[in-house]
Amino acid sequence: DIVMTQSPDSLAVSLGERATINCKSSQSVLYISNNEHYLAWYQQKPGQPPKLLIHWASTREFGVPDRFSGSGSGTDFTLTISSLQAEDVAVYYCQQYYSTPGTFGQGTKVEIK
Amino acid sequence: EVQLVQSGAEVKKPGESLKISCKGSGYRFINYWIGWVRQMPGKGLEWMGIIYPGDSDTKYSPSFQGQATISADKSISTAYLQWSSLKASDTAIYYCARVDQSMVQGAIIQGAFNIWGQGTMVTVSS
Numbered sequence A: 001d002i003v004m005t006q007s008p009d010s011l012a013v014s015l016g017e018r019a020t021i022n023c024k025s026s027q028s029v030l031y032i033s034n035n036e037h038y039l040a041w042y043q044q045k046p047g048q049p050p051k052l053l054i055h056w057a058s059t060r061e062f063g064v065p066d067r068f069s070g071s072g073s074g075t076d077f078t079l080t081i082s083s084l085q086a087e088d089v090a091v092y093y094c095q096q097y098y099s100t101p102g103t104f105g106q107g108t109k110v111e112i113k
Numbered sequence B: 001e002v003q004l005v006q007s008g009a010e011v012k013k014p015g016e017s018l019k020i021s022c023k024g025s026g027y028r029f030i031n032y033w034i035g036w037v038r039q040m041p042g043k044g045l046e047w048m049g050i051i052y053p054g055d056s057d058t059k060y061s062p063s064f065q066g067q068a069t070i071s072a073d074k075s076i077s078t079a080y081l082q083w084s085s086l087k088a089s090d091t092a093i094y095y096c097a098r099v100d101q102s103m104v105q106g107a108i109i110q111g112a113f114n115i116w117g118q119g120t121m122v123t124v125s126s
Helices: none
Strands: A004-007 A010-013 A019-025 A039-044 A051-055 A068-073 A076-081 A090-096 A108-112 B003-006 B010-012 B018-025 B034-039 B045-052 B057-060 B069-073 B078-083 B092-104 B107-116 B120-124
Touching: A004 A090, A010 A019, A019 A039, A019 A090, A019 A108, A039 A068, A039 B107, A051 A068, A051 B107, A076 A090, A090 B045, B003 B092, B003 B107, B010 B018, B018 B034, B018 B092, B018 B120, B034 B078, B045 B069, B045 B092, B057 B069, B078 B092
Parallel strands: A010 A108, B010 B120
Antiparallel strands: A004 A019, A019 A076, A039 A051, A039 A090, A068 A076, A090 A108, B003 B018, B018 B078, B034 B045, B034 B092, B045 B057, B069 B078, B092 B107, B092 B120
């Protein structure tokens, strides 16, 4: 199985400031034939199911605010919230869907400082 | 509207059997993989397995192989997750989710979970 490791486990950021979450995969999730990274980011608020934010490492899902961005390549990826809003308080997960099982990171809890 | 609607919360005793459901609507059910994800109380997301309702092709995580069974009835656009003998450690929220797919240069490629059910809370306690 591909192991996904996120850092940090939690972070507190002031409103309007930048939040950065890292995700490292134990092997590359780049599919050579289509040059896509099979890496997604999800947001989960309390009492709700996860919501897809970013797929293919850097493509925002429809309707996701542009303050959310994904970057990275190979085995190292980043989710950035450029200007944290109160409604962004949540747990964020990365997931690889390059191979089954489609493993998730352990999650990063984002709070307001 | 594309949606997945799951069956309601369950309270069971250890050793009992259970089958929970996930009904898809608003899209061609047989053409998209459906997955199951476990979330134990206060914990993260765990990928259990996926099924292709068109031919019932199923892939399990090694961690869940033999622990639960994934199935689908394409005639009623419903996927299932079932246990034959529940344990207290099966207490969790179980989500179903649809795998996104897109057409790239004439080939279908499978993506992330883009549509999620609301979750089914399963409590196993004596």
